[in-house]
Amino acid sequence: MCNYQVTLAIFKPDLVARPVSLNLVCRMIEKEGLSIVCRKTLRLSLKEAEKFYEEHNGRFYFERLTTYMQSSDINGVILGGEDAIKRWRRLMGPTKPCIAKRDSPASIRGRFGLCDTQNSVHGSDSVENAMKEINLIFPEFCWKEWLRSLK
Ligand code: ADP
Numbered sequence: 001m002c003n004y005q006v007t008l009a010i011f012k013p014d015l016v017a018r019p020v021s022l023n024l025v026c027r028m029i030e031k032e033g034l035s036i037v038c039r040k041t042l043r044l045s046l047k048e049a050e051k052f053y054e055e056h057n058g059r060f061y062f063e064r065l066t067t068y069m070q071s072s073d074i075n076g077v078i079l080g081g082e083d084a085i086k087r088w089r090r091l092m093g094p095t096k097p098c099i100a101k102r103d104s105p106a107s108i109r110g111r112f113g114l115c116d117t118q119n120s121v122h123g124s125d126s127v128e129n130a131m132k133e134i135n136l137i138f139p140e141f142c143w144k145e146w147l148r149s150l151k
């Protein structure tokens, strides 16, 4: 069965600020067998961060999260591979680093997460959201070309 997918990963500001940890995360991605299809450094505006996390608008942490995400550079990454969405989320670990450290200490958030807001990485949670998020962070990504490259 072939279920090749792309997903959007973000290396959040706390991870980008720690190059040694960032390199270790790239090694974990490689070891997992996921490929980095595109990667770029960017800085979101507050508006872009609010749009990206619009599903969370109204939650108690929304302002903290969006302010954090526009506070400095992030890396946008398109990951590709068999079941990439689920596999990247498994590699990320639970949302809260304290839970990740307890239940999944070898995951990215278990190893590198600092707190509930500064939890190092983002990953799309469905095919639909992966498409939406890739389009937001990589408006230049050419889906047609990518589909052609799979044939
Ligand atoms: P995930 O990033 O694992 O998909 P969510 O989609 O639930 O998690 O939340 C999006 C982001 O919002 C999280 O990665 C985290 O940075 C932040 N967040 C979620 N829950 C909390 C919380 N209880 N307190 C602070 N920040 C939170």
Ligand code: MG
Residues within 6 Å of the ligand: 123, 125
């Ligand atoms: Mg989420």
